[in-house]
Amino acid sequence: MNRIYTIAIIGTGARGAKAYGRLIYKAPDRYKITHLCDINPTVLNTVGDEFCVPVENRYTDPQVFFSEKRADVLVIATPDDCHVEHCLAAMKMGYDILCEKPLTDKEDECKQLLETQKKYGNKILVCHVLRYASAYVKLKELLDSGKLGKLVSINWVEPLGYWHQAHSYVRGNWRNTAHAAPMILAKCCHDLDLIQYFAGSKCDSVSSVGDLTFFKQEHAPAEATMRCADCALKETCAYSAYRIYVERWKEKGRPEVDWPYNVLVSEPITEEKLIRAIETGPYGRCVFHCDNNVVDHQSVQMLFENGVTATLQMNAFNQNSDRRVTLFGTYGMVDMVDDKITLNVFGQPAEFIDPSVQNAHEDYAHGGGDSRMIDALYGMISGERPLATSLEQSVESHLIGIKAEESRLEGGKLLLVHE
Numbered sequence: 115m116n117r118i119y120t121i122a123i124i125g126t127g128a129r130g131a132k133a134y135g136r137l138i139y140k141a142p143d144r145y146k147i148t149h150l151c152d153i154n155p156t157v158l159n160t161v162g163d164e165f166c167v168p169v170e171n172r173y174t175d176p177q178v179f180f181s182e183k184r185a186d187v188l189v190i191a192t193p194d195d196c197h198v199e200h201c202l203a204a205m206k207m208g209y210d211i212l213c214e215k216p217l218t219d220k221e222d223e224c225k226q227l228l229e230t231q232k233k234y235g236n237k238i239l240v241c242h243v244l245r246y247a248s249a250y251v252k253l254k255e256l257l258d259s260g261k262l263g264k265l266v267s268i269n270w271v272e273p274l275g276y277w278h279q280a281h282s283y284v285r286g287n288w289r290n291t292a293h294a295a296p297m298i299l300a301k302c303c304h305d306l307d308l309i310q311y312f313a314g315s316k317c318d319s320v321s322s323v324g325d326l327t328f329f330k331q332e333h334a335p336a337e338a339t340m341r342c343a344d345c346a347l348k349e350t351c352a353y354s355a356y357r358i359y360v361e362r363w364k365e366k367g368r369p370e371v372d373w374p375y376n377v378l379v380s381e382p383i384t385e386e387k388l389i390r391a392i393e394t395g396p397y398g399r400c401v402f403h404c405d406n407n408v409v410d411h412q413s414v415q416m417l418f419e420n421g422v423t424a425t426l427q428m429n430a431f432n433q434n435s436d437r438r439v440t441l442f443g444t445y446g447m448v449d450m451v452d453d454k455i456t457l458n459v460f461g462q463p464a465e466f467i468d469p470s471v472q473n474a475h476e477d478y479a480h481g482g483g484d485s486r487m488i489d490a491l492y493g494m495i496s497g498e499r500p501l502a503t504s505l506e507q508s509v510e511s512h513l514i515g516i517k518a519e520e521s522r523l524e525g526g527k528l529l530l531v532h533e
């Protein structure tokens with residue numbers, strides 16, 4: 115019989131509870147959620163009831179929560195600027211850890227995390243969910259098959275749907291670097307993780323340019339008001355909160371449980387709740403009148419120690435958020451758009467591969483990555499399977515992002531990743 119591991123979750127929001135918590139709760143032969151901590155008592159108790167966690171095991175004060183070790187594993191899904199503090203505290207208490215990305219945007223904290231892990235010997239999985247998504251697993255398999263010959267360069271595009279940018283990076287939690295990591299880490303650390311994984315080597319140097327160009331006061335149409343609720347453009351503006359949250363939700367068939375609508379309101383989602391949230395909450399603000407400062411486009415150039423070169427382009431001006439990846443090898447190339455792959459071995463007919471069809475039975479959040487990562491967590495803590503990605507590798511891709519942001523702020527200066 116499987117050993118059942120006890121799980122505590124700190125940060126019981128969209129990721130901690132609605133993504134990972136629900137997947138963990140659905141696997142009672144492997145995990146039991148025993149303790150929860152969240153500074154928001156309403157969220158904490160709703161989630162506590164859903165996962166049947168006793169009231170006395172629910173904590174609103176992180177200090178009280180960390181005064182004792184509560185479970186075998188701690189899931190850390192608090193906001194970006196809490197990860198280091200919570201991860202260090204958990205390591206010292208002997209937890210094995212599932213920690214949300216980004217770990218940090220500071221180089222010295224990367225080192226501190228690695229040193230602490232070395233000292234206490236914890237097993238740590240950072241939530242690079244795309245490592246486990248079927249399309250990227252397939253890309254790695256094709257690279258390893260040798261069909262492309264030797265990998266020479268990587269072209270990676272991370273397009274954010276216009277509504278996703280407005281939701282998370284203009285109106286939402288990741289809009290300002292005072293509280294969240296810069297875009298290149300907050301959004302693109304998955305891309306950097308995969309780029310270095312595919313390149314198969316440490317990154318030598320990096321340079322980056324980019325800016326916040328559009329979502330600023332100076333681009334507000336003359337008629338625009340501070341909030342969508344009283345704006346003359348609420349029926350027509352592409353960024354209108356009514357169009358993004360109410361109309362899109364209706365077009366999707368009015369789901370009672372769905373992201374991003376469940377970020378604005380509690381489930382079950384209703385039209386009345388959404389309208390009220392738009393009238394009163396942060397997601398009803400005009401996108402040209404928010405306190406955002408993160409970029410809406412950024413390019414990064416990378417040179418790896420084995421000679422592979424890579425470019426990553428993030429931009430906010432897209433209909434949908436479907437990554438586009440091309441891997442160029444000496445004997446072939448592979449393209450991926452919207453998780454669908456075209457393999458061209460030079461001189462041979464193209465081969466079309468749709469990994470999502472092979473995995474149609476799976477929970478498809480992040481291309482199946484969320485559910486397979488929770489599966490990999492069990493493999494890690496039980497020792498049944500080696501990890502797809504170590505803390506050391508996560509730190510490596512974070513260092514690329516940290517240096518890329520430093521380069522962007524210095525106008526595109528070429529920087530060594532390991533000085």
Ligand SMILES: NC(=O)c1ccc[n+]([C@@H]2O[C@H](COP(=O)([O-])OP(=O)(O)OC[C@H]3O[C@@H](n4cnc5c(N)ncnc54)[C@H](O)[C@@H]3O)[C@@H](O)[C@H]2O)c1
Nearest residue numbers: 125126127128129130152153154176191192193194214241
């Ligand atoms: N792996 C991914 O693909 C992915 C996707 C989205 C977000 N994230 C990351 O996951 C993390 C959580 O994001 P989310 O969307 O779940 O946010 P969220 O706001 O929905 O949830 C965060 C929760 O943490 C609680 N909280 C805040 N400070 C706390 C503290 N000091 N102690 C305890 N609880 C605290 C909040 O009350 C909230 O309920 C972020 O770091 C984010 O960048 C990762």
